[in-house]
Amino acid sequence: MDFRLTEEQRMIADAAKDIARDFPPEYWREKDEKGEFAEEFWKAISRAGFVGIVIPEEYGGAGMGMTELLIAMEELCANGCGAGGVWYLVLTEVFGALPIVRYGNEEQKERYLPEIAKGRMEFCMALTEPNAGTNTLRIETHARKEGDEYVINGTKMFISGVDRAKGMLLVARTIPYSQAPKKTLGITLFLVDLPNKAVKWNPIPKHGINFSKTCEVSISDLRVGEDAILGEKDRGWYQVLDVLNPERMSAAAGAIGISRLAIGKAVEYSRQRRVFEDPIGSYQGLQFPLAESFATIKAAELMMFRAAWLYDNSASYKEIGDAANMAKLVAIENAIKAVYWAMQTFGGYGYTREYDVERWWREVNLLRLAPITQQMALNYVAEHILGMPRSYRG
The missing domain is CATH 1.20.140.10 (Butyryl-CoA Dehydrogenase, subunit A, domain 3)
Structure with missing residues (x-):
């Protein structure tokens, strides 16, 4: 086992430290107190290529892995950014880029990944629900097939970044839990472009990390095409x-x-x-x-x-x-x-x-x-x- 960082990994760590020094604790204190998004920080990590770490080079990213992303996150946090060093990268890179890289078709990759890599498309994931909580298999948001479209209705809770996101990874049931042949079947992932009049959000006042809004989201007759499905239908x-x-x-x-x-x-x-x-x-x-x-x-x-x-x-x-x-x-x-x-x-x-x-x-x-x-x-x-x-x- 080799515990030494590679040259590229050391460069990522050093770049993260340099960025963090430009955004010290005082910066995050002000953003948290004012409830403001850290726009300058987002632009800095976008310029540095951090939002494209896991995105393949052919789509404008660095073509690296989870290891390199964690190195960047930890060093940003440790050198002054606190939770801000990980929060925005989770919302866009973990909830957006990673699943598209691993499960997206070529059209989806070409549509989303270059925009994410450039920092022009923030993402969010709509998973948690008021009644299901940790029991994801019991989610009630339902996608009903209607012609060539799916009509989606439901309520999501604690969805961070939806107020700014241009893309959402939406988790819904395409087979109700009570009708699923196996409880792990019948869940499907959808890529949804935002803003959309069928998706409404309301901020939830919270204890901390106020440089990002966390919201309750209501989805009412959201219509998406079959091309919005990420990966396999019913096996999400x-x-x-x-x-x-x-x-x-x-x-x-x-x-x-x-x-x-x-x-x-x-x-x-x-x-x-x-x-x-x-x-x-x-x-x-x-x-x-x-x-x-x-x-x-x-x-x-x-x-x-x-x-x-x-x-x-x-x-x-x-x-x-x-x-x-x-x-x-x-x-x-x-x-x-x-x-x-x-x-x-x-x-x-x-x-x-x-x-x-x-x-x-x-x-x-x-x-x-x-x-x-x-x-x-x-x-x-x-x-x-x-x-x-x-x-x-x-």
Whole structure:
């Protein structure tokens, strides 16, 4: 096993660090407080080619893989961007570019991928629903065949980026759950161009990551042609898994990057801050938890890159899913501890907006809940890896 980065991978890491220095914590603090999209940052990562990392060269991308995308995400987060370093790339590259690269036909690739690679087409994914939640197989959004078209109706919840997106990966049932010959059959993915008068959205006020709107989406008699189907009709469940695993890897990259950022700021502060005679960084009450947090985060990083390697080398859904879920689980669990102890290091200042730690605390806590809760990740490990009896029914 070779753990060294290739020359290209080092260049991506260095480019991400350079970009992040132009968008320090103060920039993201302002965007979060004003609820503004980070337009300047989006243009910068587009110019750098980051939104085309996984897109083949013939469509204007870099022709690289999930490993390189995670390197970019982690370094952007760790060097000042916090969650902003991963968020926009997940919405457009993981939800848009990746599934089109892997499952799109030639017409779909030519239509969407060059625009994504240039940063001119943002994407979103409409999957989660109010009644289904994590139980994706129970989604109720339905696509009914009518002549050469599909008429789609339903409600989606927690859809980020839909307010700006020009493309949507829409997950719907083409066979109702009660009628499906097998519960994993009857789900189909559609590529939908936005804006569309049949798709309406309403922002949901939320705790953090306010540089991106997260919305409730209502779909009323949306009409799309058969050419909007991505991949195989009725077999979209397996394609959804192929999107969710990279999303979980991305969550791990965000957690690791935020942890590195918070720990770095805490260590810097601890060297300067004196309460009694010595700098507070000399106190083992702070040294030990920060050191432990850093060590466990670096261990989680190895599992994250293992998941990416499996994905890039076309391993089975099971192998990729095992590694992606464990990477997400361990990275987030230890990121919560890392940012907690960073906040403790700053004391009362850690609770103020000026020092940014409270924002990273809000950001990293979202990852406990999305893209999958820690408890559901534990369920996965228990059932699918350890072989224990299933603890819930679909």
